[in-house]
Amino acid sequence: MRNQIEQLKIEKNAVILAHYYVPAEVQEIADYVGDSFYLAKIAKQTDADIIVFCGVQFMGESAKILNPDKKVLMPDLTADCPMAHMVADDIIDEMRTKYDDLAVVCYINSTADLKCKSDVCVTSSNAVKIVKALPNRNIFFIPDRNLGSFVAKQVPEKNIILNDGCCPIHARITASQIKTEKDKHPNAYVLSHPECEAEVLALSDYIGSTADIIAYSRSSEATEFIVATEDGVDYKLITDNPEKRFYYPNPHPCCADMKLNTLAAVLSVLENEDKEVIVDEEIRHRALIPLDRMLELVK
Secondary structure (H helix, E strand, O other): OOOHHHHHHHOOOOEEEOOOOHHHHHHOOOOEEEHHHHHHHHHHHOOOOOEEOOOOHHHHHHHHHHOOOOOEOOOOOOOOHHHHHHHOOHHHHHHHHHHEEEEEEEOOOOHHHHHOOEEEEOOOOOOHHHHHHOOOOEEEOOOOOHHHHHHHHHOOOOOEEEEEOOOOOHOHHHHHHHHHHHHOOOOEEEOOOOOOHHHHHHOOOEEEEHHHHHHHHHHHHHHHHHHOOOHHHHHHHHOOOOOOOOOOOOOOOHHHOOOOHHHHHHHHHHOOOOOOOOHHHHHHHHHHHHHHHHHOOOO
């Protein structure tokens, strides 16, 4: 199966992008593996004719928005992110009416429609930097309340209004689960994604995006880590640090949507070119503005 995928990539000038949360065997055959920010940059830079995006819907949409002339395929178009939908249009309108000088800051984990209604996109890697750089004092952060709360603590000079959305996978990680793992592994450092609840972040030795967690574990002198993020990252952590040990809350945080990106699904979509991401042209133009602004602000 892997040989077939490699051959089809060459024949069709295709590139495979994979998020850290997809199955290990898919990460192994991908040309680029990363978090949403890294993959957004790669999608814009690639000269491939076909982009196979192994992730969830909003990621495929972002790749298409940035690359209108390329064919963007997903192994499974039903792979979705519940948080990407967790803000209503009328709430955004209400906030714009209520607050002067408001910037709607949209986590990239959102639908193309939500991006259209936003001023700038951010990822967990760059949210603090971008919010600091904005001239606006009032910030409506959508859709994730946990990342928004984390940013608010780092940028106290801004008035950050939170939306009541969250990643169900990260929100299910509890402080009690972390304490249980800490009791079993007292020397382990706790590494947490800012999509986790504040009670979990308070117990953490390091808080960062998936890519930041990977980099920290690589450079740290510690040899044991409790990882509070989706367990697909384990493949990269172990590959980079075979001598170190990584533990996860019980039950493991696992995104069923990400796991829909199987090796068989990758092969099928390359063979048939059937699961194409389509974005309405008007929506694409409007959603491109906050995405491009994000890429400019982090240069």
